[in-house]
Amino acid sequence: MVQTEFARILADPLESSRQWSREGRKVIGCLDSYIPEEFIHAAGMIPLRILGSTANVTLADSYLPVFAGKLARSILEQGLCGDLAHLAGVAISNSSDAVRMLYDLWGRHIPQQRAFLIDVPAILEGETNHRVFRQAMLEFKGELEKFTGKPLESAALRHSIAVFNENRRLLKDTASLLGASPPRLSADTYLDALLSGFVLTKEKHNELLGQLLESSRRDTPEKTEELTPLHVSGPILVDRSFLPLLRQCGATMVSEELGTGSRYFWDEVDEAGEPVEAVIERYWSKIPESYKTPMEPRWRHLLNHIERSNARGVIFVIEKYSDEDQYDYPVWRDRLRSRGIPSLLLDSELVLESEQVRTRVQTFVDIVKGGAFS
Amino acid sequence: MTTTAPKKKGRALDSSYEAAVVLKEYWEGASRHRAEGRPVAWVSGNVPIELFWALGIYPVYPENYSAVVASIQRAQEFCETAEEKGYSIDLCSYSRVNLGIVLGKGVDDPTLPYGGLPRPDMLVTTRIPCLPQVKWWEVVREHFDVPMFVVDATMVELPIRESQRQHYLGQIRELIPFMEQKLAVRFHEDTFMETLKLSDQAAELWLDLLDLRTAVPSPVGSREMCGNVFPLVAMLGNPRTIEFFTHLRDEAKQCVQEGKGALENERIRLGWDNIPMWYNLKFFSDVEDRNAIFTYETYLRYVWGGRMDLNDPWTAFADKHLDVWLNYSINQRVNTLLRDLVKFKLDGFVFHQNRSCKRFSMGQRDLAQAIQEKIGVPSLFIESDMADPRAYAEAPTRMRMETFLEMLEGRKR
Numbered sequence: 001m002v003q004t005e006f007a008r009i010l011a012d013p014l015e016s017s018r019q020w021s022r023e024g025r026k027v028i029g030c031l032d033s034y035i036p037e038e039f040i041h042a043a044g045m046i047p048l049r050i051l052g053s054t055a056n057v058t059l060a061d062s063y064l065p066v067f068a069g070k071l072a073r074s075i076l077e078q079g080l081c082g083d084l085a086h087l088a089g090v091a092i093s094n095s096s097d098a099v100r101m102l103y104d105l106w107g108r109h110i111p112q113q114r115a116f117l118i119d120v121p122a123i124l125e126g127e128t129n130h131r132v133f134r135q136a137m138l139e140f141k142g143e144l145e146k147f148t149g150k151p152l153e154s155a156a157l158r159h160s161i162a163v164f165n166e167n168r169r170l171l172k173d174t175a176s177l178l179g180a181s182p183p184r185l186s187a188d189t190y191l192d193a194l195l196s197g198f199v200l201t202k203e204k205h206n207e208l209l210g211q212l213l214e215s216s217r218r219d220t221p222e223k224t225e226e227l228t229p230l231h232v233s234g235p236i237l238v239d240r241s242f243l244p245l246l247r248q249c250g251a252t253m254v255s256e257e258l259g260t261g262s263r264y265f266w267d268e269v270d271e272a273g274e275p276v277e278a279v280i281e282r283y284w285s286k287i288p289e290s291y292k293t294p295m296e297p298r299w300r301h302l303l304n305h306i307e308r309s310n311a312r313g314v315i316f317v318i319e320k321y322s323d324e325d326q327y328d329y330p331v332w333r334d335r336l337r338s339r340g341i342p343s344l345l346l347d348s349e350l351v352l353e354s355e356q357v358r359t360r361v362q363t364f365v366d367i368v369k370g371g372a373f374s
Numbered sequence: 375m376t377t378t379a380p381k382k383k384g385r386a387l388d389s390s391y392e393a394a395v396v397l398k399e400y401w402e403g404a405s406r407h408r409a410e411g412r413p414v415a416w417v418s419g420n421v422p423i424e425l426f427w428a429l430g431i432y433p434v435y436p437e438n439y440s441a442v443v444a445s446i447q448r449a450q451e452f453c454e455t456a457e458e459k460g461y462s463i464d465l466c467s468y469s470r471v472n473l474g475i476v477l478g479k480g481v482d483d484p485t486l487p488y489g490g491l492p493r494p495d496m497l498v499t500t501r502i503p504c505l506p507q508v509k510w511w512e513v514v515r516e517h518f519d520v521p522m523f524v525v526d527a528t529m530v531e532l533p534i535r536e537s538q539r540q541h542y543l544g545q546i547r548e549l550i551p552f553m554e555q556k557l558a559v560r561f562h563e564d565t566f567m568e569t570l571k572l573s574d575q576a577a578e579l580w581l582d583l584l585d586l587r588t589a590v591p592s593p594v595g596s597r598e599m600c601g602n603v604f605p606l607v608a609m610l611g612n613p614r615t616i617e618f619f620t621h622l623r624d625e626a627k628q629c630v631q632e633g634k635g636a637l638e639n640e641r642i643r644l645g646w647d648n649i650p651m652w653y654n655l656k657f658f659s660d661v662e663d664r665n666a667i668f669t670y671e672t673y674l675r676y677v678w679g680g681r682m683d684l685n686d687p688w689t690a691f692a693d694k695h696l697d698v699w700l701n702y703s704i705n706q707r708v709n710t711l712l713r714d715l716v717k718f719k720l721d722g723f724v725f726h727q728n729r730s731c732k733r734f735s736m737g738q739r740d741l742a743q744a745i746q747e748k749i750g751v752p753s754l755f756i757e758s759d760m761a762d763p764r765a766y767a768e769a770p771t772r773m774r775m776e777t778f779l780e781m782l783e784g785r786k787r
Contacts, residue, residue, distance in 0.1 A: 063739050064739075065738075067464065067732060067735070068736055094528055097505050097736070098732065100529065101736040119528045121501075121526040122508065122526055123508075123526040126548055129526055132541045132544075293512065323466070323505070323509060326461070327513055328509070328512075330460030330461055331513060333460060345460075
């Protein structure tokens, strides 16, 4: 079963990339959603999303304070302890202050590994910022060409765009099954499918997603208990124990607006356009992350998902010390409240599992079910 | 270690008493401007400040206001209000103080310092010091619903690249018509150039003053200098800044010429990295009881008021605003520190791990390692916060500082 395959992959997320490396393929670790992975793919390398690790941070504490956040600290830890040594390089974009600082720290403390900086603006408005964004992307493309020693061919890029777009469409199709009635796909499987995509080649991921979609449509849905439909929002969700916990509390995720979810795959590259420009334009105009301005397109994306899925409440899973999301949360909460939609904030440090989280989720689900929210 | 040596009481420089007067004039000026119906913008650190003075838009600094609120020991109540509204205790305390005011009793609350914060007609901020600043302003915009402009920049290593300069200037060319259109003001290049001259003159005076502190004994310590810096942040382009800084510089110069120091028996010279604890500036002067003085601060030297070559004013204007500590890569911070530190003859360095300013605090371990290895200056780390006193642990911090001073004293024997 494809579900079992996803679980096997996530039991050791870096194993596939180690295998590619052993086979002589170059792998580039990507640290956020503004890395144009199509360029890496078209250059004959494999982009691998780095999402940190739940292991204890020890070495990185010598260079980053705790309040830099678990994600940045754990990625640096992975780099320092050699877990990422098989990568040919890492690509870091100018995103949150902590991630931007990782570029500097990588150069100083892991100098043997190539670090690329995609120095894009944080403000995705105005002609000047657009020009600078484009230039930063072109510079990255140029650096990749120097790194591989060959120019990035248009035909290769068109092929990569097609592969990535297919992946996006398949993920959208998969996401659309979340809220289907009767249920066609569990939220746990959806999350596993999402996360597997960051550590597989897109080709392999497309194949597995195709199998998942086929089996989900073909198989008779299991009779399941009535679960309260909720929307989940936040920059990153990698704790696979969270969605089972949600189900145990009588709810399920029917839509999401995660940085590692729909915000990552929602927007496609225009396949009719000149390929380099089309890729750049896709990243400029994609659903912005919380560390980008303006915030309104992200709000509209959130609202659209909630309305489409008929979610009755929203759980914000926000990384502790993630300033950008912490500033957004009360604004989102108040806007949702004015529409009669309740929300709950959960602090995460890549991990959510705790009795306190369970109690809070259970209380929230009870409130949503009972309609006690006003 | 000798702890009984006599030291001066009060300010080392009489001119420093003028700082409170200038600050009061600034905030009263803001209220008057507002009352007269002239435009007021809320701005943040490292915005292109000279433009505001040149255009007749009063630049109001909520960050400074938060520091003032902290210095009169009222930050906690506003931080708590912001936290009750859902803003995490882990967020910048300047912003929590401000949001506590804005979302609590409001900016007109008569119990606030200087009678309250004048309401903004516009919000202007920049990513130069940090990204959270932009997010904070988005929350403020949500409340006031006024036009907002954000000046972006990527971090620099010197010399500044032409593409970074053009990125900055391109946005300035968008900002000027935005201000003209939204606030019915008119940009005159001649006036702007005059403002730049005043700004550069103030920066020259300030840097002269800081350089005078390379003297042994140092004429003035950090506590006083943190109180003096405000006009360099908010009033560049205002003649009053020139007047004040001239007084400071001349008096410090005279002290140095006469060999008069802030301490009668200066034994240990210290550096400081990061924003001070505004609710506890006494931290700086307490060490003076141990004949130690803070005489160098990254916050006072590289965050505000760089010089400009006005033969090429637009280039200089861009470079000045990009060439600031918080916009430096870690490599650049290391290079800058190593370049400048030796002349201050420091015995030790204190790094403030400031929970509220991640941009300042990340990379500090690399700086400490570099100055230890290259110039033999040891460091102490203290963890606290610039405005929220709850993050400051008095007893352990004091004990660590005393141990550090004893160690430095031991090295001198």
